[in-house]
Amino acid sequence: MTSYLGHDRPQQIFCQSLARDMLHHAWILAGDKGLGKAAFAQQAGHFLLNSRNQPATFSEIQDDEAGHLLAAGSHPDFRMLRRGPKSDKEEKRARDNGIDSLEEHELARNIKVDQVRALQPLFQNQASISEYRVVVIDAADDLERGGANAILKNLEEPPKKTIFFLISHKPDRLLPTIRSRCQMLRFDPLPDNEMRALLKKAAPELGEADLEALVLAGRGSPGRALQFIEIGLAELDDIAREIIKTGDRDNRLKSELARKLALKAATPRYRAFLERAPSLIAEQIKAAELPCSMETIEKWRKASELATTAIPKALDNQSVIFRLGSLMGELAPAARTK
Secondary structure, X not given: OOOOOOOHHHHXXXXXXXXXXXXXXXXXXXXXXXXXHHHHXXXXXXXXXXXXXXXXXXXXXXXXXXXXXXXXXXOOOEEEEOOOXXXXXXXXXXXXXXXXXXXXXXXXXXXXXXXXXOOHHHHOOOOOOOOOEEEEEXXXXXXXXXXXXXXXXXXXXXOOOEEEEEEEOOHHHOXXXXXXXXXXXXXXOOOHHHHHXXXXXXXXXXXXXXXXXXXXXXXXXXXXXXXHHHOOHHHHHHHHHHHXXXXXXXXXXXXXXXXXXXXXXXXXHHHHHHHHHHHHHHHHHHOOOOOOOHXXXXXXXXXXXXXXXXXXXXXXXXXXXXXXXXXXHOOOHHHHOO
């Protein structure tokens, strides 16, 4: 496994707990989606499964057998619970290509109770090759009611030398009885310097301009920034900024955006752009590229409202993109001086 960047405070709390022999049996890793909580849980798992070598910090973890087994998904003392494939078709794809090959809409809505029950054989014997056993639930928010109750039983009577990591984007929605049996570890957005370091490591091919754009777009969330790389959002950003700059009176740029985002195959890019568009307007205001006037703020409000309601209301993709483009075009200097 690779070294873990960022979130020094959570690392310090966790490592000191282990060093002082005060390690809690269950941790809620709480914070917004995309901050790196799942990566932290896996690195903490490696830290524990390697604990016989007594590393002091995450950065001192060696490239060892535990790391190779975790990377291969075959460590006998580690389990990761996630939403599974939605149907037999997706299950076959997951078997052939891995669960990460599936899109969001191809996953089941919840982590099923049967998945939680399947953990029980792990708890019936001592750890196989490590001192600890580690269970990561990504995300605990996705547990169906029966699954949450099943996990609660394990938290109430924790198996010896077993550590649970419950990743949660909305910890207030977890069962109070689950929260009361876990130690909360909160994750904040990363500062820009840590975002740059992480993105350079994850995507060394990025130029400086693209890197800075992704740091800005990520807003402290490496997951969000990396998603933008995968779907080519930098290209869409360039078109949107040009609309804001020029007004796009002939609708050429808005048509190009719609063409790139209206097809069903472009759904992930469309959803990401809906999230990105209001933020892009806000960034332009913050950077003083746009005046911070009531008119400008109203355009941002309308763009935010449209972006938020487009999916729930099943609005036509092309119409939504044209409307967002029109709101951006109305921010252009030529449009403001009319």
